[in-house]
Structure formats: C-alpha cells, structure tokens
Amino acid sequence: MVCNPLLVSADDGDMPSRLLASALTATPWMPAFDPDASPFTGYTRAHWESAADRLLAGARAHALEGGALIDFSAAASSAPVDRLEGFARVFLLAALRIAGDPSARAEDAEYWREALRRGVAGRLWLPLTDHSQPTVEASVVAIGLHVARAELWEPLDEATKIGICEWFDGAAGTWCADNNHVLLGATLAAFTTSVGFGDRRALIENALDRMEDWYRGDGWYTDGDGRRFDYYNAYAFHWYPFFIARMLGSRLDDRRAEYRGRLAAFLDGYQHLFSPSGAPILMGRSLIYRWGITAPFWMARWEGVESLPPSRMRRIASGTLRYFADQGVLDDGALSLGWRRNASRDIVQSYSGSGSPYWSSKGFLGLLLPADDAVWTDVEAPMVSEERDVRVPLHAPRWFIESRDGLVTLHNFGSDGHPTRDDHLYRRLLFSSATVPVRGESMRDADLTVEGAVHRAVDTATVTPRGGAVTRALDAAGRHVDTSVCAHVTGDATVYLARVRGAVGLSVTVSGAAVSWDDADALDVHDRVSSAGEAAVATAGLRSVIRWLGAWHAEAGPSPAEAALLPVEALIEQAPEGTALGDHAAFPRVRTSPLRGDVVIAWAVSLRAGANGGAEIRSEVSDVHVAEDHVRLRLDGEKRVFRWAASERFDGDRRAQQVFRP
Incomplete structure (x- = not known):
C-alpha cells in the first residue's frame, strides 16, 4: 500500500x-x-x-x-x-x-x-x-x-x-x-x-x-x-x-x-x-x-x-x-x-x-x-x-537490497572499504536504514567470525536474485582460516550457510544486526536467549533475531552430510559505547564450542521494523548434501542449493592506498 x-x-x-x-x-x-x-x-x-x-x-x-x-x-x-x-x-x-x-x-x-x-x-x-x-x-x-x-x-x-x-x-x-x-x-x-x-x-x-x-x-x-x-x-x-x-x-x-x-x-x-x-x-x-x-x-x-x-x-x-x-x-x-x-x-x-x-x-x-x-x-x-516490497540485486558492488515495512536492508557480499583494513563500516554481511555496526575489536555484529580474527579482503563475491555469496580469508591469531558464506533472503528471514576451513580448536561466532537506543527508550528494550540457540534484542520498533540451524562435517560426498556435534551458546552482546543511532546498543549472537574439523554451518537472522518487531524465525534445515562448490539441502521442506561464490578472484584488491600524480 x-x-x-x-x-x-x-x-x-x-x-x-x-x-x-x-x-x-x-x-x-x-x-x-x-x-x-x-x-x-x-x-x-x-x-x-x-x-x-x-x-x-x-x-x-x-x-x-x-x-x-x-x-x-x-x-x-x-x-x-x-x-x-x-x-x-x-x-x-x-x-x-x-x-x-x-x-x-x-x-x-x-x-x-x-x-x-x-x-x-x-x-x-x-x-x-x-x-x-x-x-x-x-x-x-x-x-x-x-x-x-x-x-x-x-x-x-x-x-x-x-x-x-x-x-x-x-x-x-x-x-x-x-x-x-x-x-x-x-x-x-x-x-x-x-x-x-x-x-x-x-x-x-x-x-x-x-x-x-x-x-x-x-x-x-x-x-x-x-x-x-x-x-x-x-x-x-x-x-x-x-x-x-x-x-x-x-x-x-x-x-x-x-x-x-x-x-x-x-x-x-x-x-x-x-x-x-x-x-x-x-x-x-x-x-x-x-x-x-x-x-x-x-x-x-x-x-x-x-x-x-x-x-x-x-x-x-x-x-x-x-x-x-x-x-x-x-x-x-x-x-x-x-x-x-x-x-x-x-x-x-x-x-x-x-x-x-x-x-x-x-x-x-x-x-x-x-x-x-x-x-x-x-x-x-x-x-x-x-508501493511494493523491493528485492533488488546491485551487481557492481555485489549488494542485495531488500525494502519492506519501512526498513531498507543491504546484504553486502562485495564492498570491503580499504583493502588492508578490517573496517566495521564495510566488512559486515548486513547494513540497514535503522542500524549501524558497532565499533570495537571484540564487537562484530551482522557477520561470521572466528575468535581473535581479522577479516581480510574479499576473495570472490556473487549477488543473485535471491541473495548472494562471498569468500574471505581470516587471520585468526596468526592462523589462516577460509570462509565461504552464502545467503538466501526468504520471506521472514535471511538464511546463511557457511563453510569454515582451518579453524580447528577455535570457536565460531555468528551474529545479527545491532539495535541501538537512548536512555529515554531504555524501558522499551528487552532481550531473550533460548537454550536452543536463538537470541533476540529489540526496542519498541525494531527487532534483531538470530537462530542457529545446525552444523555438519564439511567432507563432500554423495550421501547426506553427518551432523557435527557442536554445542552452541546464544548470547546478547552489549556495546557499552553505543552507536551513532543511540547511547546504547546490543546485538544477538551464537557462539560454537571449539571446532574439531572443517564444518558447514547454518543460521538465520531477521531484522524487522514495526510495533512488534516481526515474527520469530521458524526456518528448519534438513537433508544436507555437501559438494565442493555448493550445498544441497531442504529448507522448510523445500529443496535449495546454496552455492559458494565462484566469480573472478579479486587478487588486485589487497594493496594499500597508492598515490597518483596528475
């Protein structure tokens, strides 16, 4: 309307x-x-x-x-x-x-x-x-x-x-x-x-x-x-x-x-x-x-x-x-x-x-x-x-734009900022018209990360009519970790699949967008954490939710992948300095136990505006088949393919700022 x-x-x-x-x-x-x-x-x-x-x-x-x-x-x-x-x-x-x-x-x-x-x-x-x-x-x-x-x-x-x-x-x-x-x-x-x-x-x-x-x-x-x-x-x-x-x-x-x-x-x-x-x-x-x-x-x-x-x-x-x-x-x-x-x-x-x-x-x-x-x-x-809900891929920057209920969300697969700086205003999976990423070395909302990691420049990135994918290397306390992330934007949530290689002995954290508020709104802020791997934080008009959907061993094969026994903990992370949008901020996240091998993981996030902040995430993943370049599965009973980005490698995008003489 x-x-x-x-x-x-x-x-x-x-x-x-x-x-x-x-x-x-x-x-x-x-x-x-x-x-x-x-x-x-x-x-x-x-x-x-x-x-x-x-x-x-x-x-x-x-x-x-x-x-x-x-x-x-x-x-x-x-x-x-x-x-x-x-x-x-x-x-x-x-x-x-x-x-x-x-x-x-x-x-x-x-x-x-x-x-x-x-x-x-x-x-x-x-x-x-x-x-x-x-x-x-x-x-x-x-x-x-x-x-x-x-x-x-x-x-x-x-x-x-x-x-x-x-x-x-x-x-x-x-x-x-x-x-x-x-x-x-x-x-x-x-x-x-x-x-x-x-x-x-x-x-x-x-x-x-x-x-x-x-x-x-x-x-x-x-x-x-x-x-x-x-x-x-x-x-x-x-x-x-x-x-x-x-x-x-x-x-x-x-x-x-x-x-x-x-x-x-x-x-x-x-x-x-x-x-x-x-x-x-x-x-x-x-x-x-x-x-x-x-x-x-x-x-x-x-x-x-x-x-x-x-x-x-x-x-x-x-x-x-x-x-x-x-x-x-x-x-x-x-x-x-x-x-x-x-x-x-x-x-x-x-x-x-x-x-x-x-x-x-x-x-x-x-x-x-x-x-x-x-x-x-x-x-x-x-x-x-x-006049209508909007879902538009922007191919040059590798962005997927979603607009509904007065909220605009940018799903980022290809914008990096400075090639050698891990900047919170660029290297996140999600940005919006109602949120801004929190700043701080230990703060990483709306992303996947490994404990103690610095995120390197994008290797490859793809945007599609339903989402996109990005591959990126992480420097986790001197160790090289490869991550491939693919997202499908559904009606009520964004479902992510990620393959994490080289993070044995390290925990992985996935997170939703940060919600900000002022002192005057403090009574409207509430959060919820469940033992099932779901966390939410909300104000009266905005709700950010994350839900863990599972983990599987990453070895490719014709048979369904074996579930990885990976205990997780749902948390609400407070950002004490707040953001440009409020004196206080918090975001939901899920942290795994230390990995025992390479894994494929799945989670869903939702960022919704409105008096009730949107419904809960109800996505379910089953029948997971892992291949080298994609994962086949059932999402809420429907067959889906999540494909890792296979675009040209951005090898030239790792240099620090150069100089020019007109």
Whole structure:
C-alpha cells in the first residue's frame, strides 16, 4: 500500500512508531508543511531554502577574518586547515543559494566576495601541496565560483582573481591519494583553464582516464583500487566529472554523455538505498555528510538525465533532509560530527574536522534549478518501496537490497572499504536504514567470525536474485582460516550457510544486526536467549533475531552430510559505547564450542521494523548434501542449493592506498 507519513493515523499498524511521531511534528523554524505539493514529505523548495539559510546564518556566526575562515570548534581552536575547510564547504552552499536566486541574494554575494578578497590578500589559505587537505577544499571553492560565476567571480578585482588562480594552480603536478582525490586537482585545473589562466587540459584528461580504471558497471565506481563501494559514488564520482565537463565545454562532450548514461544507471539502483522515513542505509565512510548523498538526484535533473521521474527524485531527497531536520540536526544552525545532533565517534574518520559535515552542502544542488522546474512543481510521487516490497540485486558492488515495512536492508557480499583494513563500516554481511555496526575489536555484529580474527579482503563475491555469496580469508591469531558464506533472503528471514576451513580448536561466532537506543527508550528494550540457540534484542520498533540451524562435517560426498556435534551458546552482546543511532546498543549472537574439523554451518537472522518487531524465525534445515562448490539441502521442506561464490578472484584488491600524480 502507498503510505503517506503526513496523513497516516496513529493506530496505523503498517507504520513504525518512531516514524509516526516524527511525521506528525513539524520542525518549528521550518515553513508549514505543504501536503498538496508534497504529500509524502510536506517539504518544498521553501524548506530547502530555509535549511540552507539556517546553515549559512549559523556559519557566519563562526566566521573569522571577514568570512575567509570559519571555525566551528567550541572554543574557536580549530587548526588552520579546519578553518579553511569550514570556509570552503560553506562557500559552496552560499554559491548554490546565490546562483539559484541571484536577485534576492545581492547582499550575500557581496559578503562572500569580500571573504574571497580577504582570503587572497591576507594569504589566509594554506598552500596546495602533495596529499594536502587544502586541495580538497580548494576544489569546492572552484565549483562555487563556477556555479555563481556572474555573482561571485566576475565582479572580483583582477588581483583577487589572479591570487585565486595562483592558489588553485599550486595543485598542478602534486601527488594525491589514488582515489576520488584525482578529480580534485582536475577540478581546479578545469576552472583555471576555463578562465584563461593557462591550459591544463592534458592534466585533466589524464585524471579522468584514471577514473575509468575504477568503473565497475551499472554506474558504480570503486573509490580507488579495491572494492570500496560507498557514498563517494554519490558525492564524488557523479559530482566532479560533470563540473569539469561544464567548465571545459565541448572538448569533453563525449565524456559528459558517457557520464550521463552512467548516472542514469546508478540512480536506477541507488534509489532503493533510502527508506520511506528518509533514513538512508548507514554504510561506509563519511556518513557525517548526511543529505549530501542526495546530490546525484539533483545532478540528474540538472544534466537532463531522465532515469527517474523528477517528482520521485524530489520525494527521496526531501525525505532525507526532513529525516535529519526532524531529529534536530539543524536546530542550532551548526552541524555536528555525527548522524543525529551529537558527535558520533563510531562514524567519524581520522580526516574529519569541525567543518567536515558541510559536505552536506552538495545536497543543496537542487537550488540551482529554477523554481518552476518540474522537480519543484510536480506533485511528489511515491518511492518504489512505498508501493511494493523491493528485492533488488546491485551487481557492481555485489549488494542485495531488500525494502519492506519501512526498513531498507543491504546484504553486502562485495564492498570491503580499504583493502588492508578490517573496517566495521564495510566488512559486515548486513547494513540497514535503522542500524549501524558497532565499533570495537571484540564487537562484530551482522557477520561470521572466528575468535581473535581479522577479516581480510574479499576473495570472490556473487549477488543473485535471491541473495548472494562471498569468500574471505581470516587471520585468526596468526592462523589462516577460509570462509565461504552464502545467503538466501526468504520471506521472514535471511538464511546463511557457511563453510569454515582451518579453524580447528577455535570457536565460531555468528551474529545479527545491532539495535541501538537512548536512555529515554531504555524501558522499551528487552532481550531473550533460548537454550536452543536463538537470541533476540529489540526496542519498541525494531527487532534483531538470530537462530542457529545446525552444523555438519564439511567432507563432500554423495550421501547426506553427518551432523557435527557442536554445542552452541546464544548470547546478547552489549556495546557499552553505543552507536551513532543511540547511547546504547546490543546485538544477538551464537557462539560454537571449539571446532574439531572443517564444518558447514547454518543460521538465520531477521531484522524487522514495526510495533512488534516481526515474527520469530521458524526456518528448519534438513537433508544436507555437501559438494565442493555448493550445498544441497531442504529448507522448510523445500529443496535449495546454496552455492559458494565462484566469480573472478579479486587478487588486485589487497594493496594499500597508492598515490597518483596528475
């Protein structure tokens, strides 16, 4: 059924209780909801403008040196690079706001032009050197100057223009991280070339050629060598190339046409990573950029890419902005290093500074589109998941997306993050729009692991119309352990089979997703552990369950496999530091006794939203036949084949980050 969060009644059992609460409460400083134009979110262009203006006003309260630096730290004690970061990322937002409504923003334009003059005249911005964060920030200043060229660039005096171009040109020929950063220097070179400050077109095309090495199809790029699939597809690979192409004009028309086709393919799958409540999947790094991940929807409209109806693109993007606004993220006009209002150490990266969250500015790209564009005037259309349940395989990243009951689940078989780092935001079997993995060496939710193990990069991965499979080596206290995992997503649960080799004498743990909650919700949290190998943890609106289904000796043969006598213990694991979604977190897990040989094991997990959190897991496995490349069995009486991944081996995905010189 189509679910309208603005009109739903309080006793509608199809809606999660938390969504009901937020759906019926307007953010005080926002304009009134407009249910006629936006029946799903209530948000219109006026709401986006209000959010942008609130952030801009908040930023000016933290400005230094006439706006040329912005320090969001509590005691104005940020390092110089963080102050530059604060300026640059807010400058992008200001440029988008000014370019989208130039006649009404003349005073703002003068303020930011003066900030540019002061930055150049006072040499307030750090030089662009090898592997320098200032290059990241300079690239977004260049984009701001490009989109608001008539208002911010052309009125500048010649000395300021030359100073800006000289600053940008410092990046030419420097070394950078061999990932999306190759596009940053190219963006700077494209701007200086576009305004007649030299000709760096060969450098630019070299960087764009390097990006092609990472394209994996269906609009998806890996962020450098390895299998780093995350939101950098949204605010890097489907962002910078379009600005570069616009700056250089007809010379890049062929590339730009290719990028448009890829963006269309990308959005076809990407749209399913957002829940009806607006909550996106929490997976990968830089989650603190929040609604910056909506940028490709606006980019598609700006570039004339018609893969999705404009009315649906606005519905998804506005839903995400509202999801965060309803949580008070914008209430004080400054963004925290977190997901909700407060900072969240578990999702903050080492490179994050006080101004980092303002990459959210990229999500305001839609303000460049005219107010009478269809993306703003068409009545909001429902998301696919608001009309039916969704089960979609995304082949490039090897993800299987499931959306039902307002919850989106990402079953991960092929995204790894950094090739040599066992990162909790990548190396898990399951992510969702209502959970985030817990951080900690002894904490491993939503996965299979061996005691004391470090998980290595993916060896092989496959995604299918019903689930997927992944093989991975583990370093278990210096011992090499091979694991092959296959998952079938059924109606009520996800059933996993795994073959574990080389873990003799070690215990294996399998786990469900972590559920988070705040102190105010503590009385709603309960857990249950059964002697039959089942454990559950739940809040009032979310329930995570795991159930052990059995173990068998792994030797292949024509006869049914012999059951392995493997006592197990069901547990609830507490995460004392909580997560970005709550002060407290816990997840269910099942731990085996030490293995006596190679085994095939089976378990099922369920993550369900709703007032009751979903039904119990009732899956049963029998008649197990083990072959070298698959397992045949009966699941609830139905014959099934669980096949280990047999795709190409990702042998090149084990290198640490490399470097690139444009």
